[in-house]
Amino acid sequence: MxxxxxxxxxxxxxxREAAYIVINELAKGRSDIECLPLIVKGKKEVIEELKSNKVIVIDGCPLKCAYYDVLEAIGSIDAHFITTDILKENRDLKPERSFNPLGENAKKLSRKLAEKINKKVNELLEGKKGDS
Incomplete structure (x- = not known):
């Protein structure tokens, strides 16, 4: 991830909080986070490991910087999420401007996004196809 x-x-x-929820709670022991800057810098060990695993990218906005960086480095992505999409589905949870620490609405959005990501983790690990 x-x-x-x-x-x-x-x-x-x-x-990022959603990713931590997935790896530390929802899919603990079945998922991991890789460092995007290492991929951008061309760290061969990280890139090769990603090529041999299922890859989920989580972008913070519609610019999709992470998506394009990972796609360029490894050639394919198994699932992609854009954080702003979770807000579109939960307009009542407008996130606070605070990002450290996250506000209550932002935490709720993180949890909702993590649940969607976890569903995709389960599908990918079980070999099922589905929408991200």
Missing amino acids: LPCSGIGKVFGSIG
């Missing part, structure tokens, strides 16, 4: 590196932005923080 590769979350956006949008440091200092609430939607990047929501995406």
